[in-house]
Amino acid sequence: MLRPSAFTAPGRFWRGNLHTHSTRSDGVLAPEEVCRRYRDEGYDFLALTDHFIGAYGYPIVDTVPFRTNSFTTILGAELHSGAMANGELWHILAVGLPPDFAPSDSPGFLPKPGQESGAEIAARAVAAGAFVAIAHPQWSGLTLADARSITAAHAVEIYNHGCAAGCDRPDGAAIADLLLTEGRRLSLIATDDAHFSEPDHFGGWVMVKAEANEPEALLAALKRGDFYSSQGPELRDVAVDGDKVVVECSAAVSVVALGHGTGAKAVHGASMTRAEVPLQRLNDSPWLRVAVIDAAGKRAWSNPIWLR
Known part of the structure; x- marks a missing residue:
């Protein structure tokens, strides 16, 4: 039986948002108020990731003062450097940056000749200890060639x-x-990208399995893939058992297994908290992932499971 690390690792699940903005860049609320709102909405942790460009002073916002005994923060930023295929600037999420991460030559939201590429600044962030994600591919107009470059x-x-x-x-x-x-x-994250200028908050999060709600433990778990992502539903267990994947979750109307190409199979029902999804229609995919959909259309996503 094969189970993702989120359901085998020691510890408990902690709820957090990894992509957020404040008045230190183009958000509406001050960092302290952003942290307060997430804390009081029941989140365990938050990464404030303001835009890392010269116009905002290349901020890596110090959120340490806003931590409590039940809420923590991870330092980060949304990095920008180089042009994608459409000529627009890269957006790369970096969570767990050191406070002295060196700025790129990115004065604003337009690419500049000679600046680092997206691939280069992403690699530099990883080398500095960050958990790095390709942000909002559809919004960015990302091509597959673009995405391939962020190795x-x-x-x-x-x-x-x-x-x-x-x-x-x-x-x-x-x-x-x-x-x-x-x-x-790769792993898969759901985020808010909250600016609080529209209803863009408390809608997508990660549930990270760690032994402590502390930045170092959370960051290490993120890098290992010890988490799942959600808009609301809970994933309680996912296990590949022979020719099926067994999913335990909060009440759902659909449980879907997805693989490469057209490979996918869904099981539907009412208030399902356990589903067995046959894998024959995944076309011998070397990987699979699970999506759970509740009656309100909200989803949860497992990280990919590598079968070989």
Whole structure:
């Protein structure tokens, strides 16, 4: 039986948002108020990731003063450098940056000749200890060639709530699945990308399995893939057992197993808390992932399980 590390690792699940903005860049609320709102909405941790460009003073916001005995923060930023295929600036999420991470030559939201590429700044962030994700692929207009170039990334945003609220472009699944099919061992994160200027908050999060709600433990668990992502539903266990995947979850109407190409199979029902999904229609995919959908249309996503 094969189970993702999120369901075998020691510890408990902690709820957190990894992509957030404040008045230190283009958000509406001050960092202290952003942290207060997430804390009082029941989140265990938050990464404030303001835009790392010269116009905002290359902020890596010190959120340490806003930690409590039940709420913590991880330092981070949304990095920008180099042009994608469409000529626009890269957006790369970096959680767990050191406070002295060196700025790129990125004065604003337009690419500049001679600056680092997206791949280079992502690799530099990983080398500095960060958990790095390709942000909002659909919103960015990311091509597969663009995504392939970010070889240092740990993850792809499978869902971005701010992009759902602001422009109906929240998806990262298509790019993620293509990268997985090419053998990239990536995890999948759901985020808010909250600016608090529209209903872009408390809509997508990660549930991280760690022994302590502390930045170092959470960051290490993120890098290992010891988490799942959600808009609401809970994943309680996922296990590949022979020719089926067995999923335990909060009440759902659909449980879906997805693999490469057209490989997918869904099981439907009412208030399902356990489902067995046969894998024959995954077309011998070397990987699979699970999506759970509740009666309100909210989803939860497992990280990919590598079968071989």
